[in-house]
Amino acid sequence: MPAVSKGDGMRGLAVFISDIRNCKSKEAEIKRINKELANIRSKFKGDKALDGYSKKKYVCKLLFIFLLGHDIDFGHMEAVNLLSSNKYTEKQIGYLFISVLVNSNSELIRLINNAIKNDLSSRNPTFMCLALHCIANVGSREMAEAFAGEIPRILVAGDTMDSVKQSAALCLLRLYKTSPDLVLMGEWTSRVVHLLNDQHMGVVTAAISLITCLSQKNPDEFKTCVSLAVSRLSRIVSSASTDLQDYTYYFVPAPWLSCKLLRLLQCYPPPEDGAVKGRLVECLETILNKAQEPPKSKKVQHSNAKNAILFEAISLIIHYDSEPNLLVRACNQLGQFLQHRETNLRYLALESMCTLASSEFSHEAVKTHIETVINALKTERDVSVRQRAADLLYAMCDRSNAKQIVAEMLSYLETADYSIREEMVLKVAILAEKYAVDYSWYVDTILNLIRIAGDYVSEEVWYRVIQIVINRDDVQGYAAKTVFEALQAPACHENMVKVGGYILGEFGNLIAGDPRSSPLVQFNLLHSKFHLCSVPTRALLLSAYIKFINLFPETKSTIQEVLRSDSQIRNSDVELQQRAVEYLKLSSIASTDVLATVLEEMPPFPERESSILAKLKKKKGPGAVSVNELEEGKREGGELNGGGERGGDSSSTPSPSADLLGLRAGPPVTAAAPSAGSLLVDVFSEAVKQPSPTAFLRLFVCKNNGVLFENQLLQIGIKSEYRQNLGRMYLFYGNKTSVQFVTFTTTVTCPGELQSHILHIHTWNSLEPLIEGGAQVQQVINIECLTDFSDAPLLNIKFRYGGALQNLTLKLPVTINKFFQPTEMASHDFFQRWKQLSLPQQEAQKIFKANHAMDTEVLKAKLLGLGMALLENVDPNPENFVCAGVIQTKAQQVGSLLRLEPNAQAQMYRLTVRSSKDTVSKRLCELLAEQF
């Protein structure tokens, strides 16, 4: 403590500290401390009052002992006494002790608060500063309660000294961060904004931190700060390095302030006022220009300060994403940094470029640096930089360079750190799928992936490869050949064996012509791996063997021999044993015709494979839509079978990715591909732009719970309950990666008409901005139906994953039928009401083709899920369904009646809805028509 020991040197303290430092062992130190504590206790106990100096000295010693890690349970009173001293050093030590050691002890807190209050109201700026620092350091709720009202007053008061203003601003920031509910916005807020114009740069710097934090929560209140910030920034940027005297840091004018200003601007959209915008663009240009200038100093501080501003400016440019010129310039600037000597600079450049790559304006510019980035991936010594380089490669990948990038990433994978391998594998798989131009390339890539990093390849990846091969006849031969070659490696990964087993089992005949891969050779190759594999793989291989029997009758005896061996037919694993027994019997009993039928080539993958597809599809965007459909379909016992999906999807935006999956038997891939430009669509870039919202709604019309969305990063589950005109929706956001999501925000908006409070949506608990890897967070949304509506509210999700901003917009499955109240009524009641609602606009009718099989039970379940009461024995025709219900809205109740007449021969339905309100009838009819 040099500052203290200089003026009125506390020799005792210095001696004590040096004694402690000289202690040979822990025991000796404890002994010395015990002795000192006893001494201080006897001093504090002593009847004669201590003078301020010795009190300060002993409190200092206590503080030192506490900081060494020992408990201090006395001396608080003496410290509080010091607060009322008039000497700066004594007061300072008192505050120091309080801020370090205070615990929520009621009696003392009151005394402390009193002392702080006195100091705040004193006119002495140093005392006020001390008090403010203490409040900020303690930052407890009690403190906030006591002073949250006082501090804004000090902050905006005209006669407050600059130094106090600085402290007050930072103190308020701290209080706001710990207990935001206690810091109330008021008339001071507008005056705080004007602190940006303050003469004193320190005040501006402090105030801007406060404003940035406040404006994140209340952007509207602080809107005016944008123009002020811009003018301030332009003054700083255009100033000569000598203008700002004290605030010039190694020839850079006010770097901290500039960074903070730029960061504040990032909280807002680009300024609408042309003049302001022009000025800002000018500033940004100047900053970019300055980066080109030769450095004014060789000192590292100079370049650090300069680069800090530059990076902040670049992130502002990226945030605005509207100035192609600036974006490209920023990109070029970053490109220069990519080869800079400084590791940190390279890291930052790569990180910023990642975000630049996602902007449409600068994507091309980023792509020009591909060689450098690949080089960085190969030669960089720092693992974190390599990771960024991999991220950037992923971000800059598109059709034109996919092959190159995937090849580079694959080759890097062989030497990559274990910690990032899983992520890399995922990325390669995504890219390969997303930009697959021809399937042989895709198959090659994925097989390579399995070969290089088999352990990190998840099930879904190899499932996917098989599905693609099965669904595409043109690659089958190639795949079989490649797999066969891959399997010839002496040691291959189990996943490779799985793929090999499956593909050879299906398409081994395609390469059997070659004597090098004759059936027996194929079989022996597979069987050589058999004993090294786990049970599930062995089971798969057994299936492959029986397929071999079908494909190549000449292998029959060999394979039967294998199946008959004790290690198969008497295997302790039930599954293996069963397979062995059954396959053996099958092969010996069944005739070749039967065998051929049973063991026919796998048909193209139908939808019922949904769960696998779903997991796989999480790698692609709108896939999420179909994922849901599929999963639901499965859960509901297949009532939404393939046919329905087909119809539904083709009505929404054509999603070619589904074709690759073989979801649809309909249009061939080659036909669909050109229409969308890419075979598979990625969630990150395109999901936002082309969600097919109707699909969601259709799904959730008849049910309240399910998976709303899923990709490889995020899963959103939904659970909702409705009563009368009120609803509550639980959203579960699950982070599926092992990396945390940062700045996770969700907003619910009601577009168009909805916004004009037809639907009242209120988000209940705000989310933490962080979701840890593998964690799940919950959000509750309360919904109130004011009047009937047809559109659905939008849910927007933004978060950063591995540096890249992810943006998702989904429709919330809130439909009018959710507010149904079932009404039971007898036959004549029904027809009476039916007749009452006979105005032409009250009725809506639709005749449509069945998309699903016409199963009565399934239909019933759906109609019940709709929320209406299903009335039995009402309609004379028992085939027909009749429902009644009342829609509860805040404004009114809308009674609705429904009649569904299926025609089994024609596979058609006629749906008639009558309700007291025409819009409701129409909407219900629309919603329901998609369900059957």
Next chain:
Amino acid sequence: MIGGLFIYNHKGEVLISRVYRDDIGRNAVDAFRVNVIHARQQVRSPVTNIARTSFFHVKRSNIWLAAVTKQNVNAAMVFEFLYKMCDVMTAYFGKISEENIKNNFVLIYELLDEILDFGYPQNSETGALKTFITQQGIKGQHQTKEEQSQITSQVTGQIGWRREGIKYRRNELFLDVLESVNLLMSPQGQVLSAHVSGRVVMKSYLSGMPECKFGMNDKIVIDKQGKGGTTDEPGKSGKQSIAIDDCTFHQCVRLSKFDSERSISFIPPDGEYELMRYRTTKDIILPFRVIPLVREVGRTKLEVKVVIKSNFKPSLLAQKIEVRIPTPLNTSGVQVICMKGKAKYKASENAIVWKIKRMAGMKESQISAEIELLPTNDKKKWARPPISMNFEVPFAPSGLKVRYLKVFESKLNYSDHDVIKWVRYIGRSGIYETRC
């Protein structure tokens, strides 16, 4: 088996590092330093597992000895070895201190090579070691071939602990019974736990290869004799025998004979050695009784009165008596009055220490103290640690008596009567505490 052995000073600097097995990497040395010596919280367990490596450590003054292994070894064996290692070092160069270890590091490595082989403990008998690991270094080379081969045959022979051809003019034998008595007593005087751990230490200066037989008042032996009909003093023997809970012997004792006849016979090593160790828990003579009386007078004062009573024959004298009365952590002043000895408040140890030089049996003494307290904010109550005591008495608190120690030497011509024997009993306090 032990993979390596490290010795650190109090700062955690490595003084000695000897690795016996390849599975112990270089970072093991640092791992122990970081996780144990420099640990934030003091590590109290003597066994620490770090990254599948086990560290067994003992501390001697400021020196840490740590044995490392990756295998699942017998921990008791490792500690026994470490203690032996300490004994060996002490025998070679006195106190184990940083200075001594630095000065003797060549010797220590030499010893480590000898007493551990590939992690398996070997001969750690000081006497035997000293024949071939000498501190005179170069002088050792003057040993003749004959002498060297003699050492080899002795060390590898059946009686590795004694060489042939020892000759003394005066055959002498010293026997010490060293006991430490441990006690935890409730404030009301109820014994909560008590046991005595004792050692029989011998120093023998005997010629030739004598055969010794050691007898004590072991209950099993006495009872057997009583049954056997040699009823010398039937009433007396039953009373004075002691029940030994468990015991261990020096390697020279013939265990087979002990198992079958429970007689302790052995060919003694030359010089000093520990013949046996034992533990008893029944019928312990507690040399002192501590009667505490603590009264809290308000929040700021504490009155303590402690009476100690000596509980042994008035003709015996206890020595080095020290009573340690812990004081609360917020003590601000102490006044002490004692009738005998000297008492002082030691702030650095948070205790009042009362010392009495000598005290005869069946006596009583008292101390009273007034402790002033500083009122604290914490509502934490003082834990009232027990009052502990140290002392030394000239008898064995377990009641052990040496009945005989016979020496036979058939080849040389001296009989049991010619050997001068000395027997001494010393009882010390171990952890001797009374709650207050």
